Amino acid sequence: MKKINLNSFAKINLSLDVLGVLDNGFHQVSMIMQQILLCDDLLIRWREEPKNDCVTVSVSTNRYFLPTDERNLAYRAAALIAEKYGHGRSGHISIDIKKRIPVSAGLAGGSGNAAAVLHGLNILWDLGLSLNDLIRISSELGSDIPFCVMGQAAADKTLKPRFAGDPLACHCALATGTGTNLTPLKHGLHSHLVLSKPPISVSTATAYKGIDSMTIDRHPDNDEMIKGLENGSLELIRKNMVNVLENFTLRRYPIVAQTKARMQELCDSDCVMMSGSGPAVFGLCRNIRQSKQLCGEMLALNKESFWTRTTW
DSSP states (O other): OEEEEEEEEEEEEEEEEEEEEOTTSOEEEEEEEEEEEEEEEEEEEEEEOTTTOSEEEEEEESOTTSOOSTTSHHHHHHHHHHHHHOTTOOEEEEEEEEOOSOTTSSSOHHHHHHHHHHHHHHHHTTOOOOHHHHHHHHTTTOTTHHHHHHHHHHHOTTTGGGGTTOTTOOSEEEEETTTTEEEEOSOOOOOEEEEEEOSOOOOHHHHHHHTTTSOOOOOOOHHHHHHHHHHTOHHHHHHTOOBTTHHHHHHHOHHHHHHHHHHHHHSOGGGEEEOTTSSOEEEEESSHHHHHHHHHHHHTTOSEEEEEEBOO
């Protein structure tokens, strides 16, 4: 049996803008995604079984409510690799996921799990796929997965040496189009933060559809945000920490608005934002001490509250 352990990191959105709707119903976006240190742990095993005459997949997790069949992105990632590169192989792929990242939170937890499986099987099967190859394959599974593939290549201790010097390995990126056109950013955000998820789930599709008929008064300037990241200007970063999906989610789900309001009381109000379609909200902190202190305060409101930092 061959096995590999990988970290599957979460992401936050430093900005999220919706530019329009395509004829196929997908939304055009412009957003900046930043990897954070909060992660799941994946153990991926490959056991050859000559009598099987096929490749089978199983998933286990410490979250009883998570599906472990084809509804799980990690399962689908393994099945996709088996479909593309499993001809002539016979055996079993087992994936064990130790979840820490809140589920259905706007943090790309499931997407990161899928990205880790792609990376893991690339190594276990000696496929020799480049980072660009893995990004291309991952785009078939979901819009957040390509960024997770790039981020894990930059941050996971096992993967980092394999992709050293590859410009696609990054902690921060600009995503355009439907979210899969990615431009790596050399300079990401260096910050501690507190993260809090209310005990609800928000449908990404519903949130995007919900803002179609809304008037959006404030949009991020991502060029200015990138300049702020390059120059280390927290003023420019905070000015453009805007997520237009908040216009829907905060109105539809009062507990998300309550979470953001409470965090704004604890942090500087202009450095608090919802990630993705929510419901997770994060606030930037001055140091690790402040992040731990504010996390303790947020735990009184939401059980799934964490102190962490961005990766760099």
